[in-house]
Structures are given as structure tokens and as C-alpha cells.
Amino acid sequence: MNPLKQLNIGLVGAGVVGGGVVKNLTRNADLIADRLGLRLHLKWVCDKDAARLAALPLPKSVKTDDMQQVLGDPDVPVVVELVGGTGFAKKLILDALGRGKIVVTANKALLAHDGEEIFKVAAKNKTNLFYEASVCGGIPIIKALREGFVANQFPLIYGIVNGTCNYILSRMSEEEKDFDEVLAEAQKLGYAEADPGLDIDGVDSAHKATILASLAHGFWTGYDNAYVEGIRHVSQMDIQVARELGYAIKLLAIIKSTNEAVEVRVHPTLIPQRHVLASVTGVFNAVAVRGDVVGDAIFYGRGAGADATSSAVIADLADAALNLRDGSIQRVPAFVSHRLQPKMRTIDDVESRYYLRLTVEDRAGVIAKVSKVLGDADISIASVLQRESETNRVPLIMMLHTAKDRAVRDAVTQIDRLDVVKDKTVVLRVESFD
Amino acid sequence: MNPLKQLNIGLVGAGVVGGGVVKNLTRNADLIADRLGLRLHLKWVCDKDAARLAALPLPKSVKTDDMQQVLGDPDVPVVVELVGGTGFAKKLILDALGRGKIVVTANKALLAHDGEEIFKVAAKNKTNLFYEASVCGGIPIIKALREGFVANQFPLIYGIVNGTCNYILSRMSEEEKDFDEVLAEAQKLGYAEADPGLDIDGVDSAHKATILASLAHGFWTGYDNAYVEGIRHVSQMDIQVARELGYAIKLLAIIKSTNEAVEVRVHPTLIPQRHVLASVTGVFNAVAVRGDVVGDAIFYGRGAGADATSSAVIADLADAALNLRDGSIQRVPAFVSHRLQPKMRTIDDVESRYYLRLTVEDRAGVIAKVSKVLGDADISIASVLQRESETNRVPLIMMLHTAKDRAVRDAVTQIDRLDVVKDKTVVLRVESFD
Known part of the structure; x- marks a missing residue:
């Protein structure tokens, strides 16, 4: 029978997630061994920070600060x-792949930027790279797209893929506090970084969207697109206002494929309150997948944290172990190209519905002026809501029917030049995913 | 390199799901072949109904009414x-496994009753059996439990696993119609069978719960338990009334593991309206999984229908094909035993919160009498709600704190014997899954 009874693992990076992997591999070691028929064994844990290493409940002989070891x-073999990061981590991964080792990573930033290159190196060296933990922590969305939904084309994938943003928007919604106040509290609680830009500016969500889009559509969509x-x-x-109109506001990653082109976008989005994603609150993530065979499916879970992420890392290690045992290292390759004419749609050509919040003077004729700009651009208004105000500046909310993004942005630029408009108009996209 | 460029498949049963498999395997044939690096080829489609066969868009040479062919x-090899059903289907599966062929099935009833025996035959013949399609149609929950969450113990799994019941309860909730009326409409629309017992009496849900529980806990829990x-x-x-109290009523399958014992139960359940599962309406299914590593995760999607189910069948075929190509047929076996002292908890010892709806005489002292019975049984009342009525018979709703099921049922038997109680008391369980 088969000789592999134990997979020797080299773990590099003993931070939050690394510590979680050590903890959970130890905790459920027997169970995992029963299920797999082989043991996942940490032979090395490497970190340049001696204090981190010292804190791990592992024998000294396992710990090293020398990556070359x-x-x-x-x-x-794994x-x-x-x-984390894109410098040292990239060198480490390319080095390991170059030696034919299998790599397991949670590094979404690196894959979003350099995935194409890294996947090619893996293929060239007849080895493999697993990255379930890079998208939405514990949610097995990568496995679902590649294996569970292998029969499907994906006209639509969308989701809440950043827990920090969802936490902030949820608390703003529940407690009627302003963004800055909630962000400060989130930072205090450890739900947001001291430098929160990667999360709240949508960058982290776009990393994940890039990985999902590329996997789903079989060509490298590219972070810059x-x-x-x-x-x-x-x-x-x-x-x-959104709530009054029946909507919740969520930061969504949206990947649509229509008319032979794929669009990848991350932005705050109004979705109907009755939509399942509207009930996803706090730090949770949820990814909705529309397959041409399976229909609509949604995956919900913890998108970050030591434990949830290590669940995904260990699942990847299990796959790597079974593949090694069976001599089929590339059973499901890191990336499979399958679209012959990859084409991306830029935001200019994206079609969406819109929510506009204008700040206008409280006097007659304002709506007519604004409507004229929209009408001239062939953009039709679905509804108008004028809110009361104690000052002369009143909020005017307009919901627009489906229009091209470029046309709407151009019209808003014109609207903001009108003398009756007193502040920059807020533009949010509206989706119901029917 | 590897010789297997095509997997020859024998499909038996060309009904609704069989037709879906044929349609979708044909429709996405090139895409699937690109992704897998090999082709899924229908060599035989077998059905004893000539009209069904004739309706399939396949060459005549593929069609047969002779299973032995x-x-x-x-x-x-697959x-x-x-x-469907448990007679002919079982013979077919055992025959195929006996010849060393891999079997893919969607037959939840058969697996729930005879899974233990069938899995043993698969193991004995060094072959495999895949059954993703048997639980919740297109939702890849079997793969998630066995692979994505391989690192986890599962203290809790629960979900809406029968679309017919969820459709009926959703429409009752949305349209304020009675059960019988909605059932009749569901039958007309094809969402419920002419003989609806398998669905609405919870049997189908219990089939699925048995399969999930056995997989999650590594021993055969048994349908009868x-x-x-x-x-x-x-x-x-x-x-x-539930809505007024902040709850939705859903038919749930619940699999809890505590104190070294596992309980498997299916019953209508009050869950908080803010719970994600409360927003799962219509024919959709959703399964929540609590892993000791990953935390809470939920999978949502279509639990039945030709397309959704065939997505799961094709995913199983893809796994079977890769395993055959790589000579690792039993890569992830049909079943892996991993709990040494399997123990089941019967409903008598299950602990839950409860909703009681009594029908009582509209006079003083009623609540005191009922409360005394509960108090004597050491069951404490969380809240009482008396509803108005135009008759002398009024509904009295009591929400109970956590108690043992047997104790509550015994107390209700006593309550129903009180002279002030005018009808059989309705007992529903309440869970918040916090």
C-alpha cells in the first residue's frame, strides 16, 4: 500500500494566523489523522521574531529563524x-516552488498582484500552490468554485468580502453613529488596523475579487482592471435614507460576466433589505455565486481571524497531503486557463442603477434643473425624495434607472456645477441581483 | 504522462435529474474538459421508459433499456x-460496486437507510461512492464537511434542508394563508408531490440529517435514531404569534454534539427573525455549520431541481475522473469512521427552549393552574402572552426556558388534562443558536 503516513510541513510566519495553524493542527491532530489516513506534522516553524517562536507550544527542535533550514x-515537501506582504513572501514562495515544493498561502495581496507569474512558476516546476485561506478566511469558496461548481459558468459572483468594512457599516446602521466614530471604535477593538486604508478603501476586497474572478473565468483579470x-x-x-427606501448599504465585490466581457468592481452598494446579504452583519463575510447550472448559492462565514483562516490552511494541507500520497501533486492545478478571448469591461461601460444624494438650495425649480441634466444624458429617474432640513441646504435623493457608469458620473459632474447645488453629490450604486 | 483523456460514464435513470445531467454535461462539455484536462463522456444512458430516452438529445447508440449493458x-468505470427509491437502486449500486465501479448517486433515502452497508461494500471492493447530490442539491455541503472543514469538530450543524416545507412555511408567513391551502397550491405548482408526506412529515429532511450527522461525526448515526x-x-x-414575538418558524434539521453524545432531530423551530436562516425563503435550502476551528458558516442554495442537482452530480463525476486518472480511486473514501465511542442522545434527553400555545377558557386562575404543572416539573416560564378572542376559548402562549424534551412533553400531557384547557396544546421548539 501507500508509504506516506505523515506529511512534513514547514511553516513560515508565526504571527496571528501561523499561531492559529499551530494551535488547531495540534488540537485536532488525531481527528485529522483519522479522516485523512495520514498525519499532518509540523517539522519546522520559522519566524525571525524569537518571542513569537518562544510562545508556541512546540518543541524547540521545531523552531527556527532560518528560512533556509x-x-x-x-x-x-510542503x-x-x-x-504576508509582497516582498519577502514572494521570494519565499518562488524559491519553494522552484525546488518543487508545494506551497500553501493566505496571501491575497501577493496573489492579486503577482498570481499569474506565481501560478506559472508552480506549473513549470510541476508542483502546486493552494490558497483557500486567501479569500474569505474559513469559507471554502475557492474549493467550491474549482470543484463543487466545476460544471458551471459564472455570470455573477458578488459578496461581502471584507469584515472590517462590514463591521463598520453594520454598526453605523445599528447605532446611527458616523463613520469616523465607528472606525475609531473598530480600531480600539482590533477589528480595524491602525492604518485602515487597505480595508476601508476597498483594496483588500479588490484583491479577493481579482482572485475569484480569475478562477471563475479562467483568465487572469488583473488587479489593475x-x-x-x-x-x-x-x-x-x-x-x-437607504433604509427608508428599503435598502441596506454594503461594501460589495461584484464580478459580472455578460456579452463576452468580465467586470470586476468593489464599491458600497445599496441592496434590498430582504436580500440575504443584507442580514450579514458584523465581521462576517458572504459570497454569492450564480452558476448557469446550480443557480444562486451563497457562502457565509468568518472571513478573517486566526482560527477561521487556519481552518482553510489546514484544508489545503490535507489536499496537498492526499495528492502527495497518491502521486498526483497537480490533481487540481493552482490555475487553469479556459477562456480563449479574455476581455475586461471597464467601469465606464458598467451598467448599474444609482442612488444620488444632492445637497441643494431649498427653492423652487431645483428638481427641474437637475432632471434636465439627467434627461439630456438619457438617464431616467426612478424616484425622487426631498428631505426636510433646518437650513437652506436640503438633501435631494434621486434613484436612477439602469445607466452606464460613465454617463452617470459625467452627468453628476455637470450637476455639481449648477448654482443650486451646494455640495459634492454622493453617488452610490444600487443592485438587486434579481 | 497520463493516459486518461476521457471518462466513460453509464447513467441509469433518465428522469428529471438524469435529464438535467445530460443537458448540462452537454451544454458545458468544453468548459468542463478545459477545467479537468479530460472529458466527461456519457457512454450509456439507461432507462426502461422508452419515451424518456427518446426525449434526450443524444445519439441512439448511447441509449439502452438494458442495465446489464x-x-x-x-x-x-463509473x-x-x-x-431513486430503495429497491432497484440498491441492487444496481451494490452490483456496480461489486464490479469495482465507482458509483455517483443522489439517493438520500437509500443512503439514510442503508448507507452503512453500501459504504462497506464500496470499501471492500476498493472502489468509491460519491453522493454530493443526495443532500441539498446544488449546495456542495458534503465536500465542505469532508474537505473544506476537515480540520474541524462539529458541535452544531443545522439547516433548512427541504425546499417544499420551506416554500409552504414561507408562503404561509407572507400571505397569511393556512397550511392546507398553501399545500394545495404548492402541489399545483409542482413544488410538492401529490403524496407530500415524505416532505411535509420531515422524512426527507431526516434522511439528509442522517447523512450529514454520520459524515460529520464519523459513525453511522442511523435513520431510526x-x-x-x-x-x-x-x-x-x-x-x-411567533412573528409578534420576533421569531420565524422554519422546519430545521438539527445535529448537536455535546457531552459525548450526538442528537439528530427534525422539527418546526422558532428562530429569531434576525437570524440569517430566517431570511431564507421559498424553495431554497441553507445549512449552518459550526466548526470548533472555523466558527459559524452557512451554505445557501437550491436544494432540488434538475439543474441544481445535476451540478452536484457532475462535480462528483469530476472528482471520480481525476481520481481514476491519478490511480487514487479512494482518495477521499465514501465514509471514514473516526469516533471510537459513538453514542446517540434520544429526544427525551434533548434540551431546548419551547413555545406552547394552549387553548384555554377565558377566566381567572387559568395561568396559575398551568404554571403550577410546569413549576412542579421544574420547568420555568420565560414569558406569557394571552391573546384576545371573540369566543370563550382563548389562545395562551407560553415561552419556556431551556428544559428537557421529555419533561416538557410530560407536563403538556398533564396540562391538556386540565379542565380549563380546551384543545390539544401546540408544542414548538425554540432555538437561537447563539
Whole structure:
């Protein structure tokens, strides 16, 4: 029978997620071994920070600060990269792949920027790279797209893929607090970084969207082709008005494929309150997948954190172990190209419905002036809501029917030049995904 | 390199799901071949109904009414059983496994009753059996439990696993119609069978719960050990009262593991309206999984229908094909035993919160009498709600704190004997899954 009874693993990066992997691999070691018929064994844990290493409940002989000890060990066929960042981590991964080792990583930023190159190196060296943990932590969305839904084309994938933003928007909605106040609290609680830009400006969501889009459509869509807009400009008033109109505001990653082109975009979005995603609150993530065979499916779970993410890392290690045992390292390759004429749609040509919040003078004729600009651009208005105000500046909310993004933005530029318009108009996209 | 460029498939049963498999395998044939690096090829489609066969858009040479032609073909290593039922289907599956063929099936009833025996036959013949399509149609929950969440113990799994019941309860809730009326409409629309018992009495849900519980806990929990209660007794009044109290009523399958024992139960359940599962309406299914590593995750999608189910069948075929190509047929076996001391908890010892709806005389002292019975049984009342009525018989709703099921049922038996109680008390369980 088969000789492989134990997979020797080299783990590089003993931070939050690395520590979680050590903890959970130890905790459920017997169960995992029963299920797989082989043991996942940490042969090396490498970190340059001695204090981190010391804190791990592992024998000293396992710990090292020398990455070469891990990479150079011929008895370690799998390297787990949990260093993060795009510099050192990339070198480490390329080095490991170059030696024919299998790599498991949670590094979404690196894959979003350099995935195409890294996947090619994996293929060239007849090895493999697993990255379930890179998108939405514990949710097995990568496996679902590649295996569970292998029979499907994906006209639409969308979701809440950043827990920090969802936490902030949820609390703004529940407690009627402003963005800055909630962000400060989130930072205090550890739900947002001291430098929160990666999350709240949508960058992290776009990393994940790029990975999902590329996998789903079989060509590298490229981070630079994703449209990215964060949540800094979403105000308490927008959340309240949206609620009155029957909507919740969520930061969504949206991947649509129509007319032979794929669009990838991240932006705050009004979705109907009755939509399942509207009930996803706090730090949770949820990804909706529309397959041409399976119909609509949604995956919900913790998108970050040591435990949830290590669940995904360990699942990847299990796949790697079974493949190694069976001599089928590339059973499901890191990336499979399958669209012959890849084409991306830019944000200019994206079609959406829109929510506009104008700040206008409280006098007659304002709506007529604004409507004329929209009408001239062939953009039709679905509804208008004028809110009361104690000052002479009143909020005017317009819901627009489906229009091209470029046309709407151009019209808003014109609207903002009108003398009756007193502040920059807030533009949010509206989707119901029917 | 590898010789297998095509997997020859023998499909038995060309009904609704079988037809869906044919349609979708044909429709996305090139895409699937690109993704897998090999082709899924229908060599035989077998059905004893000539009209069904004639309706399929396949060459005549593929169609047969002779099962032995499929089973006896040495060039067909995989048989798909979509006949349904537990008689002929079982013989077919055991015959195929006995010849070393891999079996793919959607047959939840058969697996719930005879899974243990069938899995053993698969193991004995060094072959495999795939059954993603048997639980919740297109939702890849089997793969998630076995692979995506391989690192996890599962203290709790629960979900809406029967679309017919969820459709009926959703429409009762939305349209304030009674059970019988909605059932009749569901039958007209094809969402419920002419003989609806398998669905509305909870049997189908319990089949699925048995399969999930066994997989999750690594021993065969057995269909007969599941507690099963359907939705016939859920009234419009219960739905309305529940809503007033902040709850929705859903038919749930619940698999809890605590204190070294596993409980499997299916019954209508009050869950908080803010719970994600409360927003799962219509024919959709959703399964929530609590892993000790991953935390809470939920999978949502279409639980039935030709297309959704065939998405799962094709995914299983893809796994079977890759395993055959790589000579690792039993890569992830049909079943892996991993709990050494399997123990089931019967419904008597299950702990839950409860909703009681009594029908009582409209006079003083009633609540005192009822409360005394509960108090004597050490069951504490969380809240009481008396509804107005135009008659002398009024509904009295009591929400109970956590108690043992047997104790509550015994107390209700006593309550129903009180002279002030005028009808059989409705007992529903309440869960918040916090």
C-alpha cells in the first residue's frame, strides 16, 4: 500500500494566523489523522521574531529563524507561507516552488498582484500552490468554485468580502453613529488596523475579487482592471435614507460576466433589505455565486481571524497531503486557463442603477434643473425624495434607472456645477441581483 | 504522462435529474474538459421508459433499456444511479460496486437507510461512492464537511434542508394563508408531490440529517435514531404569534454534539427573525455549520431541481475522473469512521427552549393552574402572552426556558388534562443558536 503516513510541513510566519495553524493542527491532530489516513506534522516553524517562536507550544527542535533550514530540508515537501506582504513572501514562495515544493498561502495581496507569474512558476516546476485561506478566511469558496461548481459558468459572483468594512457599516446602521466614530471604535477593538486604508478603501476586497474572478473565468483579470471604491464617503444620512427606501448599504465585490466581457468592481452598494446579504452583519463575510447550472448559492462565514483562516490552511494541507500520497501533486492545478478571448469591461461601460444624494438650495425649480441634466444624458429617474432640513441646504435623493457608469458620473459632474447645488453629490450604486 | 483523456460514464435513470445531467454535461462539455484536462463522456444512458430516452438529445447508440449493458461494459468505470427509491437502486449500486465501479448517486433515502452497508461494500471492493447530490442539491455541503472543514469538530450543524416545507412555511408567513391551502397550491405548482408526506412529515429532511450527522461525526448515526416531526400542525396563528414575538418558524434539521453524545432531530423551530436562516425563503435550502476551528458558516442554495442537482452530480463525476486518472480511486473514501465511542442522545434527553400555545377558557386562575404543572416539573416560564378572542376559548402562549424534551412533553400531557384547557396544546421548539 501507500508509504506516506505523515506529511512534513514547514511553516513560515508565526504571527496571528501561523499561531492559529499551530494551535488547531495540534488540537485536532488525531481527528485529522483519522479522516485523512495520514498525519499532518509540523517539522519546522520559522519566524525571525524569537518571542513569537518562544510562545508556541512546540518543541524547540521545531523552531527556527532560518528560512533556509526549511527550504533546504528535502524531507519537507510542503511550505506554508504566512508571512504576508509582497516582498519577502514572494521570494519565499518562488524559491519553494522552484525546488518543487508545494506551497500553501493566505496571501491575497501577493496573489492579486503577482498570481499569474506565481501560478506559472508552480506549473513549470510541476508542483502546486493552494490558497483557500486567501479569500474569505474559513469559507471554502475557492474549493467550491474549482470543484463543487466545476460544471458551471459564472455570470455573477458578488459578496461581502471584507469584515472590517462590514463591521463598520453594520454598526453605523445599528447605532446611527458616523463613520469616523465607528472606525475609531473598530480600531480600539482590533477589528480595524491602525492604518485602515487597505480595508476601508476597498483594496483588500479588490484583491479577493481579482482572485475569484480569475478562477471563475479562467483568465487572469488583473488587479489593475478592478474598479475600487471604499466606504469613507458613506454617511449616516445615506444609511438612513437607504433604509427608508428599503435598502441596506454594503461594501460589495461584484464580478459580472455578460456579452463576452468580465467586470470586476468593489464599491458600497445599496441592496434590498430582504436580500440575504443584507442580514450579514458584523465581521462576517458572504459570497454569492450564480452558476448557469446550480443557480444562486451563497457562502457565509468568518472571513478573517486566526482560527477561521487556519481552518482553510489546514484544508489545503490535507489536499496537498492526499495528492502527495497518491502521486498526483497537480490533481487540481493552482490555475487553469479556459477562456480563449479574455476581455475586461471597464467601469465606464458598467451598467448599474444609482442612488444620488444632492445637497441643494431649498427653492423652487431645483428638481427641474437637475432632471434636465439627467434627461439630456438619457438617464431616467426612478424616484425622487426631498428631505426636510433646518437650513437652506436640503438633501435631494434621486434613484436612477439602469445607466452606464460613465454617463452617470459625467452627468453628476455637470450637476455639481449648477448654482443650486451646494455640495459634492454622493453617488452610490444600487443592485438587486434579481 | 497520463493516459486518461476521457471518462466513460453509464447513467441509469433518465428522469428529471438524469435529464438535467445530460443537458448540462452537454451544454458545458468544453468548459468542463478545459477545467479537468479530460472529458466527461456519457457512454450509456439507461432507462426502461422508452419515451424518456427518446426525449434526450443524444445519439441512439448511447441509449439502452438494458442495465446489464451498462454494468457489463468494462469500458465504463463509473455508474450514476438516478433511479431513486430503495429497491432497484440498491441492487444496481451494490452490483456496480461489486464490479469495482465507482458509483455517483443522489439517493438520500437509500443512503439514510442503508448507507452503512453500501459504504462497506464500496470499501471492500476498493472502489468509491460519491453522493454530493443526495443532500441539498446544488449546495456542495458534503465536500465542505469532508474537505473544506476537515480540520474541524462539529458541535452544531443545522439547516433548512427541504425546499417544499420551506416554500409552504414561507408562503404561509407572507400571505397569511393556512397550511392546507398553501399545500394545495404548492402541489399545483409542482413544488410538492401529490403524496407530500415524505416532505411535509420531515422524512426527507431526516434522511439528509442522517447523512450529514454520520459524515460529520464519523459513525453511522442511523435513520431510526433521528427524531422526526413535520409541519402539518403549524398553524397560521402560530406563525403570526411567533412573528409578534420576533421569531420565524422554519422546519430545521438539527445535529448537536455535546457531552459525548450526538442528537439528530427534525422539527418546526422558532428562530429569531434576525437570524440569517430566517431570511431564507421559498424553495431554497441553507445549512449552518459550526466548526470548533472555523466558527459559524452557512451554505445557501437550491436544494432540488434538475439543474441544481445535476451540478452536484457532475462535480462528483469530476472528482471520480481525476481520481481514476491519478490511480487514487479512494482518495477521499465514501465514509471514514473516526469516533471510537459513538453514542446517540434520544429526544427525551434533548434540551431546548419551547413555545406552547394552549387553548384555554377565558377566566381567572387559568395561568396559575398551568404554571403550577410546569413549576412542579421544574420547568420555568420565560414569558406569557394571552391573546384576545371573540369566543370563550382563548389562545395562551407560553415561552419556556431551556428544559428537557421529555419533561416538557410530560407536563403538556398533564396540562391538556386540565379542565380549563380546551384543545390539544401546540408544542414548538425554540432555538437561537447563539
